[in-house]
Every structure is written in C-alpha cells, then in structure tokens.
Amino acid sequence: MSSGAKRFPASLKAATSPQRELLMPQRHLHQATVDAARLARPNGKTTGTGLDSGAVRQRMVARLRAEGKFDERVLAAMAAAPRHEFVDSALAAQAYEDTALPIGHGQTISKPSVVAHMLGLLMAGAGARRHGSLGRVLEIGTGCGYQAAVLALLARQVTSIERLQGLHDKAKLNLQRVALPRAPRLVWGDGRVGHAASGPFDSIVAAAGGEDIPHAWMEQLAPGGRLVAPTAAAGRGQVLVVLDHVVEGGVGRWVRSEHEAVLFVPLKSGVV
Structure with a gap:
C-alpha cells in the first residue's frame, strides 16, 4: 500500500521533544517467534500462583x-x-513479560510498556482531563483485542477496526472470554477511513504507522479530542505523533507534537 502524503492545515503547529530510545512495540515477527519458542514452557501452562x-x-x-x-x-x-x-496458550507463560508475542497472521501483540505509554498520552489530553475518561474511542488495528480490552476500562465507548479478517475473528473470540463493563464494538474494515458512523471520537489511537495521518481520522476527532499514532516524521523515521484538536474562540486547529521513535507495522488500506 502506498499513499500520497497529505498536508496538515496551515494552522497546524508542531512541537518536537528530544528523541529518546527507539520503542519497538511489536518487534520483527521472526524475532518474536524465535524468542517465544525459546521461552515457552513445554506444556504451555504456568506453575506456582x-x-x-x-x-x-x-x-x-x-x-x-x-x-x-x-x-x-x-x-x-x-x-x-x-x-x-x-x-x-503455548505462550501464556510469557503474557506478563514486557515483550511482544506473535498472534498469527504475521502480526504481534504490542509490549505492555508501549501500550501503557500510548494510552497514557491519550489520558493526558484535554478531553480526557475534562471528562475523567477517554470518552468515545476509535482504535485502528484491533489485533488480538488486548488493547481494546484495556481501552474498554478507560472509556465510555470503544470502536476498534481491524483489516485482517482472521485477526478480527480471533479478537471477537478473545474478548468474549473477558468480563468488561462494556464490550468494544469490533469492525472488520479499512482503518484508514476510520468509522464515521460511531464518531465523532474523543480519542483515537493507532497500532500501525503510515506516512501521514489520514484526513478521515482528523475529521472524526471531536473538538478537544486527542489522537496518538505512529507516523513518519521528516528526518526521524517513524515516531509517535500526538495530534490535538484545539478549539479557541470557535475556531478549530490542530496541534501536533512528536515523541519517541517507534517501529510499528505499516498502515495499509483495504481489507483482507
């Protein structure tokens, strides 16, 4: 998938924080698989507690x-x-290590520390501070459903989109086993177009990185909302980008800040 880069509105402001250690939330699939095979217990079960x-x-x-x-x-x-x-189940013994693990379909589950960091950035947004929760959330890239479960404990409503039908189906089964105050709405679809029917959203978080932030996401971000997504940055490769929809005097604008260098899977169009 290739996509022409879109320009941000002229009012978009950028603030760049010093680059820190590269965050590799998902690792290369091959390395995650090798490590998982090396560390997994023979019967895939835990002992002790x-x-x-x-x-x-x-x-x-x-x-x-x-x-x-x-x-x-x-x-x-x-x-x-x-x-x-x-x-x-064969990898369950490693589930609470700070590591990525393969989840099938050429994908991996993000490290817990990266999930904590990205959701912390969302919680620091003006809307979350005002409402005490993430409000209505759009997640791009459901994966196995873990982050959607965490989001469901922090938000009023969660809509999560996955383009790979195999993962979408797996996430549905996984989430059915977990007791949550409200079930996330799972959508098999093209994450680049968002999900306008469930918006506008107070928070948007992406688990895949593109050359740009899709205009559809910006259109679906409510005033006061915050978006966190891995995105290409000039001269820095892929970084975590925070985009705030700020409204002052009835006029909306977008404020962009760049954070750690990261390495997420590519953001692609279409469904598979």
Missing part, C-alpha cells in the same frame, strides 16, 4: 509502576485486563 490468580499480572504492573512514568489509571486498567487470554 498461576495466571488466573492475578498475581502475575500485578507483578507486571508493579514493574511498570516502578519506572515512574505511566498513568496510574492506565496501570489500573492493565491490572484488570487478563493479557494471557489474548495470546496462544
């Missing part, structure tokens, strides 16, 4: 909390979302 006790999940969150840079509300949601339900 077990995954269902929540103790292993709490230890993962405690490690993230010790870093002192993640939103406590996001950590609380991650403490409640059973990540092992979203990976293959």
